[in-house]
Amino acid sequence: MAAEPKKIIIDTDPGIDDAMAIFLALRSPEVELIGLTTIYGNVYTTLATRNALHLLEVAGRTDIPVAEGSHVTITKGTKLRIADFVHGADGLGNQNFDPPKTKPIEQSAAAFLVKQAKLHPGKVTVVALGPLTNIALAIELDPEFCKNIRQIVLLGGAFSVNGNVNPAAEANIFGDPEAADIVFTCGADVLAVGINVTHQVVLTAAGRDKLMQSNGRFAQYLCKILEVYFSYHREAYSTGGVYLHDPTAFLAAVNPSLFTYTEGAVRVQTTGITRGLTLLDNTQKKFGEVTEWTDKPTVKVAVTVDAPTIVKLLMERLMQS
Numbered sequence: 001m002a003a004e005p006k007k008i009i010i011d012t013d014p015g016i017d018d019a020m021a022i023f024l025a026l027r028s029p030e031v032e033l034i035g036l037t038t039i040y041g042n043v044y045t046t047l048a049t050r051n052a053l054h055l056l057e058v059a060g061r062t063d064i065p066v067a068e069g070s071h072v073t074i075t076k077g078t079k080l081r082i083a084d085f086v087h088g089a090d091g092l093g094n095q096n097f098d099p100p101k102t103k104p105i106e107q108s109a110a111a112f113l114v115k116q117a118k119l120h121p122g123k124v125t126v127v128a129l130g131p132l133t134n135i136a137l138a139i140e141l142d143p144e145f146c147k148n149i150r151q152i153v154l155l156g157g158a159f160s161v162n163g164n165v166n167p168a169a170e171a172n173i174f175g176d177p178e179a180a181d182i183v184f185t186c187g188a189d190v191l192a193v194g195i196n197v198t199h200q201v202v203l204t205a206a207g208r209d210k211l212m213q214s215n216g217r218f219a220q221y222l223c224k225i226l227e228v229y230f231s232y233h234r235e236a237y238s239t240g241g242v243y244l245h246d247p248t249a250f251l252a253a254v255n256p257s258l259f260t261y262t263e264g265a266v267r268v269q270t271t272g273i274t275r276g277l278t279l280l281d282n283t284q285k286k287f288g289e290v291t292e293w294t295d296k297p298t299v300k301v302a303v304t305v306d307a308p309t310i311v312k313l314l315m316e317r318l319m320q321s
C-alpha cells in the first residue's frame with residue numbers, strides 16, 4: 001500500500017522560484033498541500049498573499065487555503081528588504097496578471113500553523129521559503145508547536161559560504177534574523193537548506209527551452225515569468241542559468257535521500273556587519289567554556305545534493321502538468 005501523503009504547509013513569498021515550488025508540490029504524489037501561508041521577502045506580504053491566491057487559481061486548486069502572514073518582523077520592524085529586483089515588481093516576472101477572485105482565510109498564518117500542527121500532531125511539515133517570521137510567531141503563540149510539528153524544512157542560510165545579500169547573510173535569514181534564531185533554537189526537527197546547496201541546483205537556458213516546448217500548463221506559465229529571474233542571474237552572477245532555491249528546499253522535505261546532512265547547533269548573528277550570518281557548531285572542537293551554542297538543540301543542515309535528480313524530477317513534474 002502506498003504511504004499516506006505527507007501533509008505540507010508552504011510558507012511563501014511568491015516569488016518566481018516560489019511559484020515553481022508550489023506547482024511542483026501540486027504535482028507531487030507524495031504530498032498533500034494543506035495550505036499556503038504568506039510572508040514578505042521577494043515582495044511585501046499583501047502582494048505575496050495575492051500571488052499565492054493567483055497561483056492556486058492558475059492551478060485550479062482554490063480549495064487550498066491561504067493564510068496571510070506578518071507584515072512586520074518578529075521585533076515589529078517595518079524596514080523590510082524586498083527583493084523585487086530579483087522577481088520583478090509584481091513578484092511574478094512583471095506579467096501584470098489579473099487580481100485573484102479568491103480571498104485569504106480569516107486566520108493569520110501563525111494561527112493557521114499552530115492549529116494545523118495541533119490538529120495533526122507529528123504529521124505536518126512546514127516548508128519555509130521566506131523570512132521565518134510566521135514560524136517564530138507560531139512558536140511564540142503555542143509552546144507545543146515545536147512538539148506538534150513533524151519537521152520544519154527551511155530555505156535559508158549560507159553555511160561556510162558567502163551570503164547573497166552581502167558576504168555574511170543569505171536573503172531569507174537577513175529578512176528576519178531574530179525570527180531565524182528562534183526557529184533554529186526551538187527544539188523542533190529543523191532541516192536547513194542553505195545557498196551552499198541550492199547554488200548547485202541550476203536550471204539552464206536549455207532546460208527552460210525544454211520546458212517551453214512541452215505542453216505542460218505549469219511549464220508554459222513558468223517559462224513566461226522566468227525571464228526576469230534569468231536576467232537577474234545574468235547580471236548578478238554572470239551565469240546563463242538560474243538557481244532553483246525553493247524547489248530544492250521543497251524536495252528536501254519530500255525526498256531527503258537526495259541530500260546529505262550534518263548536524264549541530266546553529267545560531268544567527270543579529271547585530272553588526274554580519275547581521276543575518278548563520279553559524280553552525282560542527283562539534284569538532286570541545287570548547288573549554290560555555291558558548292552561545294552550548295546546550296542548544298541541534299538541527300540538520302544540508303551539505304550535498306543530488307542536483308541532476310532534483311532538476312530531472314522538477315522538469316518531469318512540471319511538464320506533466
Ligand SMILES: O=c1[nH]cnc2c1ncn2[C@@H]1O[C@H](CO)[C@@H](O)[C@H]1O
Nearest residue numbers: 017083086164165170171172245246
Ligand atoms: O539578492 C538576492 N540574491 C539572490 N537571491 C535573492 C536575493 N534576494 C532574495 N533572493 C531570494 O531569496 C532566496 C534565496 O536566498 C530565493 O528565494 C531568492 O529568489
